[in-house]
Amino acid sequence: MEPGGRGPRDVAALLAPGRCRVVGVLNVTPDSFSDGGRWMAADAAVAHAQAMVAAGADLVDVGGESTRPGAQRVGADEEARRVLPIVERLAAAGVAVSVDTMRADVARRAVQAGAVVVNDVSGGLADEAMAAAVAATGALFVVSHWRGHSDVMTSRATYTDVVADVVAELAAARDRAVAAGVPAERVVLDPGLGFAKVGEHDWALLRSLDRLRALGHPLLVGASRKRFLGALLAGPDGAAPPAPERDAATAAVTALAAHAGAWGVRVHDVASSAAAVRVAAAWADPAAERPG
Numbered sequence: 173m174e175p176g177g178r179g180p181r182d183v184a185a186l187l188a189p190g191r192c193r194v195v196g197v198l199n200v201t202p203d204s205f206s207d208g209g210r211w212m213a214a215d216a217a218v219a220h221a222q223a224m225v226a227a228g229a230d231l232v233d234v235g236g237e238s239t240r241p242g243a244q245r246v247g248a249d250e251e252a253r254r255v256l257p258i259v260e261r262l263a264a265a266g267v268a269v270s271v272d273t274m275r276a277d278v279a280r281r282a283v284q285a286g287a288v289v290v291n292d293v294s295g296g297l298a299d300e301a302m303a304a305a306v307a308a309t310g311a312l313f314v315v316s317h318w319r320g321h322s323d324v325m326t327s328r329a330t331y332t333d334v335v336a337d338v339v340a341e342l343a344a345a346r347d348r349a350v351a352a353g354v355p356a357e358r359v360v361l362d363p364g365l366g367f368a369k370v371g372e373h374d375w376a377l378l379r380s381l382d383r384l385r386a387l388g389h390p391l392l393v394g395a396s397r398k399r400f401l402g403a404l405l406a407g408p409d410g411a412a413p414p415a416p417e418r419d420a421a422t423a424a425v426t427a428l429a430a431h432a433g434a435w436g437v438r439v440h441d442v443a444s445s446a447a448a449v450r451v452a453a454a455w456a457d458p459a460a461e462r463p464g
């Protein structure tokens with residue numbers, strides 16, 4: 173973890189009881205499904221991250237490789253070149269930063285640059301060195317449900333009982349991480365919406381957050397702008413609205429997930445989900461939101 177000791181304090185703050193965390197998405201990629209190319213310039217990326225913090229983001233998740241179905245993999249050097257300077261600048265500015273990577277070396281270097289969370293959509297499966305690398309850093313480890321890279325994930329979207337299967341496979345990924353040295357209390361789980369899942373699977377998992385939470389870890393939900401929301405909002409012609417027009421639906425999922433006890437939500441539009449989190453908190457306990 174960062175020699176200055178920033179990390180443990182940030183990790184403790186992120187795990188402390190409180191409202192559902194809002195994780196702002198910062199894709200420094202040319203091809204992310206909803207905002208590819210917008211934040212490739214470092215100054216634009218840093219400004220957008222600061223704007224997300226101002227809008228209520230508790231954490232900024234910096235990713236340098238699109239994981240959308242069919243995406244081409246990015247080389248390790250290019251991924252590092254994209255994310256590390258941004259991680260360093262944001263951490264130096266006091267922003268709590270997560271690195272969205274499937275590579276142990278990128279994760280290690282990002283934590284050295286000041287990241288306090290390693291967010292691995294593969295749950296440690298894509299790089300067998302990942303869990304041990306995270307264990308050595310003191311960072312929080314987000315372990316998502318995953319069944320393979322973008323080129324195969326669609327073909328693997330078959331389940332006997334998607335909730336039972338995802339719970340079992342997530343538990344196995346968690347167990348692998350703990351066996352590699354990551355303390356269980358530093359593991360956050362994520363159902364991996366859209367990863368080897370079709371819309372009915374995503375909805376089934378959202379309806380069953382309680383069964384995912386029963387695994388005993390904070391739960392991160394990444395529904396923002398995803399295909400299952402586009403399908404829900406499709407017009408009479410069946411055409412889904414473009415990804416940036418799915419933020420209202422994303423905020424509704426945020427409110428419901430927060431109310432169901434999610435630890436955090438990973439979103440592109442922070443302001444709407446930050447408001448949704450506050451609505452959920454006030455709904456649960458009016459005193460929670462009394463000003464002052």
Ligand SMILES: Nc1nc2ncc(COP(=O)(O)OP(=O)(O)O)nc2c(=O)[nH]1
Pocket residue numbers: 197199201203204205206235237238239240272291292293314316362364365392393394395438
């Ligand atoms: N923990 C977690 N991380 C994630 N990272 C990327 C994406 C995909 O969304 P996005 O980053 O916007 O798209 P792309 O992968 O095309 O960059 N989804 C998740 C998610 O659901 N959970």
